[in-house]
Amino acid sequence: MKFIIAVIKPQKLDEVRQALTGLGVEGMTVTEVKGFGRQKGHTEVYRGAEYKVDFMPKVKLEVAANDDQVTAIVDAIRNAAQTGRIGDGKVFVLGLEDIVRVRTGETGAAAI
Amino acid sequence: MKFIIAVIKPQKLDEVRQALTGLGVEGMTVTEVKGFGRQKGHTEVYRGAEYKVDFMPKVKLEVAANDDQVTAIVDAIRNAAQTGRIGDGKVFVLGLEDIVRVRTGETGAAAI
Amino acid sequence: MKFIIAVIKPQKLDEVRQALTGLGVEGMTVTEVKGFGRQKGHTEVYRGAEYKVDFMPKVKLEVAANDDQVTAIVDAIRNAAQTGRIGDGKVFVLGLEDIVRVRTGETGAAAI
Amino acid sequence: MRKLLIPAVVAGAAAFGLLGTAAAQEAVAPVASDASVYVFNTTLFLISGMVVMFMAAGFCMLEVGLVRSKNAATICVKNIALYSIAGIMVWLLGYNLIYGVSEGGLFGKIGVWGADDSDALGTGYAASSDWYFQMVFVATAASIVSGTVAERIKLFPFLIFVAVLTGVIYPIQASWEWGGGYLDARWSFSDFAGSTLVHSTGGWAALAGAIVLGARKGKYEGGQVSPMPGSSLPLATLGTFILWLGWFGFNGGSQLALGSISDAQSVANIFVNTNMAACAGVVTALILTQLRFGKVDLTIVLNGAIGGLVAITAEPLTPSIGQAVLIGAVGGVIVTFAIPLLDKLKIDDVVGAIPAHLFCGIWGTLIVPWTNSDANFVGQLVGVVMIGVFVFVVSFALWTLLKVTMGIRASEDVENLGLDKSELGLEAYPEFAS
């Protein structure tokens, strides 16, 4: 099993969620994060003083999935989250050793 | 070492924390997240318009632990977080290659 | 590749970011979290009632990096985040199997 | 101590050994000196004007609470700017357009206003106090527009519209009635404090804007209505309370005189009717939302208070309390049903200003003859239609002109990111919001 972490643009969350639901993904966890990257923040003026905004608002998506689903999920995220402009984000794939569903105690694939 | 990620219902955080402390877990990191899952959100009416609430407020817990502690920790989380109702959440176990304690520079198990 | 997760004191974020940029790290993701650990919260009084503050505000940093960079990054975080006082935080190193850059579709090291 | 006046007075007087003089009063004729009347009238204008001015803060808080946080700072800019622009425009153009009109006329004088107190006793109040009171009314109409077009309109086109609305559109139609122009002379149209002249006028301008501007992105996509919940209902509630407070000045001050026993009684009766209509609007909206949606909707309850207030504004003096309660209750009904209706029509009115100010304003104006025999239904209808057509058409034309020239709509990216970050380069709540 894999633990997929995606950092995307906030306004893309809905499309991505729908894309994943389309694939039969039944669950995901979302966190509001701030991103720092190539998409250099812009400079702002506040009360006459210039300053750089380094961090851009992003949304982090965590999805646990079976190995066979990973490619599909990663592609789905990519297609849905892509605007082609810098700052679109990244998808990280980590190994996942086990899952437990709190409600039932099921483990492994059954708990996804 | 393992990196345990648990997504639970907010009102269960205190009980889980106490359960873990009971096991001698000395540290954990908590994040407010939104969860999407089998626990389908309900429909609400706002100014006369219906809409579905897809994401439920959840709390994410991250705990780094030694391999021998993992089962105990996972079980403790399960027992403390369980309400038996849908939406109770999940526990994910990932591999953890190393830890460093910023204050002292200790690494590995000693840094947990 | 590795997925580095660091939990540090909020006021250290800027210094850490600069340290990492100095190493040529081009991206990172930041989340506000609450930390529970050896740094026991203090007791407060609110409307005459005492209570313990268990969770301290922390900042979580996630950086994906190539294996050869990991030590440098971990050290940089350590040096920048260290105050020597309890509660400085931890750095966790997890294995990272793959990365995809949403914008371009590049994968692996190229996507970092 | 009895909480009734007479004993109190006696006690008070006694305490100061003035019992004799206090008794002596009985002798004096029951009219105030001209000087006192003059001061009373002026004071009525000034104090009423103050609380009406404060309504600008009320509208600002109501709007800021009902928009998403990413647009909250822009709302603040708009509201403080529109109040300021209104003041300047009413000085430069507005006042003389309203009161420079000839008996039965349609168009007043063009010219900057200046205080003229030469014939003090003739007018019976300080010229500036009257100007101040009229000016804050004009600002109110502009505030109404702001709420409807929020979250997607560009700042400067909006401010230009406000300048024309407060300097020209509002004054022209107001002159027809309050200036003693066409509607007053020809149709004995009656609109005591401005259900039509102020609130519907703002509402018509807002409606035109909402149509020309279009709905917020995502609001009506996929054939369904996607709510965009307000970011701070407590501030919206505070704003409503402030508006309610201001309304006592809005309606009470419109008696325009306080110097006689009868005027004092009128102002007092207006206060009570104004309050009761609002109470009825709140309770009605509360019960109806519970029945219709299965849950009380705070935001509609707030609109209900305003709907009740707007409804009673056309005639807050002549109704009995029972009548006032009924008039306000219908206001509550109107907002509860009109808000979802507008959504069906895909008219995106962010704060519900059109139901509360336009629809309830029409209702309040048409019902005047029920309680005030000086008014008649035809005259009321003519006023509502004539002012409605004028304001809507001119506003629509102006919005369209602004659209084709400089553009009034923020780009999709700007709307996504929020007007605050993109237009102002700051955030209303930099530490909190998502």
Next chain:
Amino acid sequence: MRKLLIPAVVAGAAAFGLLGTAAAQEAVAPVASDASVYVFNTTLFLISGMVVMFMAAGFCMLEVGLVRSKNAATICVKNIALYSIAGIMVWLLGYNLIYGVSEGGLFGKIGVWGADDSDALGTGYAASSDWYFQMVFVATAASIVSGTVAERIKLFPFLIFVAVLTGVIYPIQASWEWGGGYLDARWSFSDFAGSTLVHSTGGWAALAGAIVLGARKGKYEGGQVSPMPGSSLPLATLGTFILWLGWFGFNGGSQLALGSISDAQSVANIFVNTNMAACAGVVTALILTQLRFGKVDLTIVLNGAIGGLVAITAEPLTPSIGQAVLIGAVGGVIVTFAIPLLDKLKIDDVVGAIPAHLFCGIWGTLIVPWTNSDANFVGQLVGVVMIGVFVFVVSFALWTLLKVTMGIRASEDVENLGLDKSELGLEAYPEFAS
């Protein structure tokens, strides 16, 4: 320019060539015409009533700031609804229950109120202005209850309680004193602006509610007190400032007359004493919390302001400033010590209304004889006890009745999730809160 009146007047007059007439004034007798007195009195009621009405917003902000955000929208609904219901009930029942009572009686008339200005000069003020002023007082008592039972009570049972409190319970006890009933006639009980009649009454009803309702889940579990910090202390502070402002109308307006030199002086003295008592309450609470808890507690400092205001309300006229400061300071002491005390008794008073309104109300009422020789300790005690027993017992019975019939307590799940999401289906701060 000297900032003293006389030169100013002369200057002003001179500037308008009215020096002669200004001088001429000296001739006129120092009493106002009946008409002026009438207008002054009416104006006092209306303006005081306006700021007291605004206290509804103050209570709402104070409560909204002291509850957790998951219940903030419900607080808003409750506060705007209770003010509206109070207005309707005082019209339908309340007023005639208060003022329809016979000399020394215990129960007034049943009947809807309507303005009667037939004997204008006899009463000396517009009937509606008096009604308006009395009505906003009743609403205040209801606001007090709302704060105590917050975060766990169901909406509709609360609103029903409010209807009975404002329509029946408050009016009956108020009639005993302000209606010239039993306490006034038989015991020369004295409560100038309502430390007991308004604030303790609200406090007793709140106490009964807190007991019948029980504490918020988790508040007193594990034998220890778990604080539930307020979600927006700035709004709580704003609310306190609004209440402070309103209190000038609350106490000042209770002079009930403004038409004579002596009345004007009384109102002015009341303003100063009211202000100083609040100042003393703030400073005392600030110092005491620092000494007792090692840290200044803003929320208790806010309660201290209110405690000082409530304490001076029973007699804001006769104390010297020094005495007013002392009376207010004791109010600050009371809240600082009573708040933790209530927690020990497991009485969960979310906003601290019981210490500030009930305890300080009792204190203020009992201390009246110190500065006002017309009052005596026994009479004050009788009033406090009689009203306390009546209001507490009836409220307790009513709360219990509501509990056994429809239930007053939100379910544990609802309480966990917050009343906003579960009862209203929305969030006060959808973008921010946890």
Next chain:
Amino acid sequence: MRKLLIPAVVAGAAAFGLLGTAAAQEAVAPVASDASVYVFNTTLFLISGMVVMFMAAGFCMLEVGLVRSKNAATICVKNIALYSIAGIMVWLLGYNLIYGVSEGGLFGKIGVWGADDSDALGTGYAASSDWYFQMVFVATAASIVSGTVAERIKLFPFLIFVAVLTGVIYPIQASWEWGGGYLDARWSFSDFAGSTLVHSTGGWAALAGAIVLGARKGKYEGGQVSPMPGSSLPLATLGTFILWLGWFGFNGGSQLALGSISDAQSVANIFVNTNMAACAGVVTALILTQLRFGKVDLTIVLNGAIGGLVAITAEPLTPSIGQAVLIGAVGGVIVTFAIPLLDKLKIDDVVGAIPAHLFCGIWGTLIVPWTNSDANFVGQLVGVVMIGVFVFVVSFALWTLLKVTMGIRASEDVENLGLDKSELGLEAYPEFAS
């Protein structure tokens, strides 16, 4: 209905069959009785005082909105405490220092104040109403200081400074002018409502504090200015609206009399000029920030409103509307350029109080002779300099004394964590803020 007075009166009168008496009025002489004049004057003080008192809430909201949330609760404590301390100090010391000064003198009487209404007709207003009005002015000056030194000053040293400022520093300089002392007698200095006496005084004390205290940690590090965005611009906007409202009482009440036709006209003219100066300040700041920074800066627009208000405060009566607009517009220019300038000088003024209150106060005072021939430039300059030197030097000394004795600066850790958590042990927004 025509919205003009005369017809309304007639209508109203007619409606009550009082037409005869209404007409009869014409006969009466155009002066109010002394009693009426007395009541009018007293009422002016009381009502004006109420809205000026409410400015304390305005300052609190403005500051709370412009600081970071981690210091917001401390701002609330400071603001409610400073208002309370001001009241107590003006009672104990302040008032008699101001008005106990001998003609042309420099130092008034030491002693607690008590109301003296023995010569009612002589003074022409209730003593307490005057005291109340003067007291709220003093509080205003203290509020100004609070905003500048926010986010890094320790609570108690600040409160001690406030006590001395309101009890001694402000009163002494005020006595020179409003007490009829040196500046009034010797230089016919003119400062109608306190551009210099209130606002510059607060500004000078703030400037001294900012210098002695130093900038917030990180504000000017690395040779660049790091903005620290305000945590709630909507609250800052609300605060500004409240201040604007209060200013009508601030300037209008400073006419000190309302009992004659000429006084009523003056107060009305003051209202209009005050409003227009603020409008101009807003519009100017809006346009200038757009031009200079490419984006409208809401926070500077808010300062622009205040800058315009402060500028007109020295002479709100004599300017024509056009002149008032100009005077206010310059206020808007000043804040727009002075805010970045102070940053260049590394003077950390959190809310922009120094540009708005000090600089605009100086501007407003110096421009008085332009519209008021009783004033002359030299006299104005002497007043500005003399008061400036006195207040700045004494404040600087006092701040320094506090620094070396008890320390005024919060530790770096405290500043990092925020004063709320460390000094008060609570959070302003425990559920939201970062």
